Amino acid sequence: EWHLSHDKLVGYMQALAQASDRVVLQEYARTYEGRPLLVLLITSPENHRNLETIQAEHLALTDPERSPKLDLSTMPAVVYQGFSIHGNEPSGANAAPLVAYHLAAGQSDEVRRLLDEVVILLDPSFNPDGLQRFSTWANMHKSKNLVSDVQSREFDEVWPRGRTNHYWFDLNRDWLPSQHPESQGRLRIFHHWKPNILTDHHEMGSDRTFFFQPGIPSRTNPITPPENQTLTARIGTYHAAALDQIGSLYYSEESYDDFYYGKGSSYPDVNGGIGILFEQASSRGHLRDTDHGPMSFAFTIRNQVRTALSTLQAAREMRTDLLDYQRRFFLTAREAAAKHAVQAYVFSEPEDPARVVRFIELLQRHDIEVYHLGEPWQGPSGSYTPADAYIVPMQQPQFRLIRGIFERQTEFRDSLFYDVSTWTLPLAFDLQHDPVPKSAFRPEMLGEAITNPPALLPRSNLSPARYAYLIDWRDYHAPAVLHALLKEELRCKVATQAFTQDGASYPPGTLLLPLQNQPLDPASIHALLGSLAERYAVRVHAVGTGQSDRGVDLGSPTF
Incomplete structure (x- = not known):
């Protein structure tokens, strides 16, 4: 009857975690407005007792030295489900407690098998500040007798609206730059687990129906392996079956692309997982007239619940295929890196070391290895010295993500973009940087590995000014x-x-x-x-x- 406010959503999840031995609740960050960002770890009690071992073995899939020896037959898959990164697309966050309750309380054999074979990371609200802003608007303008006329004030949310976080930043463009606490916390969770699937629950225009990936086939980042899209399409058959059961209209392979790795539905694609975008036609309030007839808020929630559960069904039934894909993703990354024309990237900015430090912090948030430059090198953009230059070798597990961050991709099979069309991050930081070609690379170029970003060294002492x-x-x-x-x-x-x-x-x-x-x-x-x-x-x-x-x-x- 009402849109959930973030405080009520948090209260429900806390009560659920206290009542169920299948659920452990973790706070992983705080928003600018001080709201907690939560993730629920949901799996069987037996898995909870062995969670550290499960997590360690799962991470070993990303290590080519250890992964070939792993037994996938009993290894659980990991699914990260995230809701409403745009706060005024609330059906996802309002679906989250229903999904969580089903997993925490369900007694069917199907639920028990699921929890035995899958570890679920459920984040009920990717954007708490935006969700709170929008729920306040929708609830304060609700009528006792629901008004569905699209001219109603309930559907005309005032600026800055609830899409963004406190500083009006679109968090679904921040997975790569990771400048905000919500994103930085999410990345810690992501790389702690390296999920096989990440779902990103959104809303779109009210006169649409329901979209699930794959998106437009020709609009996929060329770094993404083709098998990623094949697996995404297989998972899509589970969504189609779930929506067929309730008669919901839906579509796929239209409208949306997979170019920019800074979105929740594409970031997993360059990290050995499968990212899935869901877009539900939005009611924008409690009941709204659309081209398909009156659409209730409850209806939008139902579609999100169904596809959240169909994702989990797919994860369980495709478990070994997903785990094997993740293992091969990192094994083939090592092989591809050894053959790649570029063997490293160097970067430096002696005039402003703070930019370098912040860039290194960004790379490390993405689990990328960075080294001091071990010997002087002359690149096309200028000279680099061990005193103030750094190097990122390509031969490491994050080979494909390094390409996605450093390469200047200018040619695409399809040149139409949903929005973001450039993402070379060294350019965003205005750093001097160059690729090191295979013919110029020497192992001696790798100096000491950086475990923590270098400290900012003070400038020379400031003399007192007269003027x-x-x-x-x-x-x-x-x-x-x-x-x-x-x-x-x-x-x-x-x-x-x-x-x-x-x-x-x-x-x-x-x-x-x-x-x-x-x-x-x-x-x-x-x-x-x-x-x-x-x-x-x-x-x-x-x-x-x-x-x-x-x-x-x-x-x-x-x-």
């Missing part, structure tokens, strides 16, 4: 420095034109912090800015005059 400080906006952490200065109510300006001071060139965007007419005295400003420069490794320059050598002066109205 003002100039802060280089090109540095990765310059916004953090500006934020700290504004919190102290210091007045800053920004250059809109280039200029030169003491022989140094400053581009547009350079921040100007004058010493005069500030709430802090010059000594306090120097101490504050010095500590910030040390903490964030940002370039700060002390100047003693407002007159520039060339270009605008510091008092120019163009600041």
